[in-house]
Amino acid sequence: MSVEVPLAGGVWDRFGRIVAAHSVMLRDVGLIDDDALAGLLRAADSTRLAGPGADRNRVSLLELVRDFDVRMDAQLPAGLAGTARVGRGTIDVAAGVARVILRGDVLRFGDAVIALRTTLIELANTHVVSLMPVSIAGHIAQPTTLGHVLTSLVSQLARTAARIESAYADVNCSPLGSGALASTGMPIDRERLTDLLGFDGLIENTFDAVSATDHFAGIAQAVESAVLPVKRFLDAILTWVRAEPESFRFGVEWTVLLSDLPQARPALGAETLIGDLQAAIEMTAQLRSAAGRVAFGPLTVELDRLLELAEAALRRGRSAIDRANALIGSGIEVNRALLANRAGKGFSTSSDLADFLMIEEQIEPGPAQQIAALTISRARDEGLEASGITPDLIDGAALLVIGREVKVEFEAISRYLAPRRFIARRSVPGGPNPDAVRAQLDGERARLSQDSQRLANARERLQRAASELEATERESLTSAAG
Secondary structure, eight states, rough: EEEEEGGGSSHHHHHHHHHHHHHHHHHHHSSSSSHHHHHHHHHHHHHHHOSOOGGGGOOOOHHHHHHHHHHHHTTTTTTTTTTTTTTTTTTHHHHHHHHHHHHHHHHHHHHHHHHHHHHHHHHHHHHTTEEEEEEEEEEEEEEHEEEEEEEHHHHHHHHHHHHHOOOOOOOOEOOOOTTTTTTTOOOHHHHHHHHHHOOOOEEOOHHHHHHHHHHHHHHHHHHHHHHHHHHHHHHHHHHHHHHSSTSSSEOOGGGBBTTTTOOOOOOOHHHHHHHHHHHHHHHHHHHHHHHHHSSSOOOOHHHHHHHHHHHHHHHHHEEEEEEHHHHHHHHHOOOHHHHHHHHHTTTTTHHHHHHHHHHHOOHHHHHHHHHHHHHHHHHHTTOOOOGGOOHHHHHHHHHHHSSSSSOHHHHHHHHSHHHHHHHHHOOOOOOOOHHHHHHHHHHHHHHHHHHHHHHHHHHHHHHHHHHHHEEEEEEHHHHHHH
């Protein structure tokens, strides 16, 4: 298996930056002088800018490392040829460049999830009073609000932030200086390489550094944890549309006009998006499986396959998340009136009838539940909805259960069985009461801000390290020229 260079995020360029950092480290520990450093930096930069050549667009990482070294040595005087390879190997550089590529991909994936969370929070805030029913196994269970449902998706995506952060922390550790697995007898400074290249830490054990696959498994988990809940949510929306075609309307860019059925505009764009989300999930499964099949030892040709799968999972996942953001943010129109109407159907609030009898009529829990069950059963038999439950129905059931009528008032029953009253009573933290949802959204905004800042800090750290390395290179070249 080999890596296609253009799709691998600038593999050749990453080699050049690693060689430059390694050369600076060699000077800093006294293995080469300033003149030698300047020569190595010029050769590395020239080789990097020249590119790998069109005929090398699909070769393995290890072959590319060797190609870079050969072409760099060809530009050096005999006394310097081979100096850039002092204290380093081919395998550790390939492992290092894979991690450099993937850390950028993980940050970009994190940005996409942050953007989707932002969209969902604002949309949920506009729908904290938009009623809708929720089904369990195809049967209407209870009413809630669209804002409450959307906030549940926000919460699931917020939990992925820890997995994305963990994946980044795992991948942004330096394997450099490990050689093939046992490092080198030369007095190199692995920590200095870590700083020069913006890694947050060092993989201490040199065997582990070139053998580990857990960072690939971590990437798979991070991508799946974000993509899966989005797919499930969109699946639910399309299920609604199939049952109630007017419940959600899709923008024209997400539908297709059938020439022989001008009245129909099926949401094929949304269906395609769900397929793309599923493809990303399947890609993470392939990555996890491939990482689990690798023998315990230094990665050579296996690294190419793992890198290819990890990049594909991150790229597909990010693309699908971006498109889901566009669909959810501006591609769906919610039919609030229809959903609100359906929220009161199917006895969705009838679970509160027993609560009403316990709280308002002071009936013991067991009898109250029996009266409620019998009342609802008789109402169903008569073709009524919860809103049609009358005091007579309740009294008839009460006579059978406790031997007396309870003489409830119709207005009192309505206060418990009306969907909006049902929602209003559920004001516990995380409940569908509008104020409770708004409070949760405030907390989600704070978490979003913190997670976004962590991504920004990571990106700033990489940029700062890159700038410092470039400044060191300029200083060395200027000093040598003087």
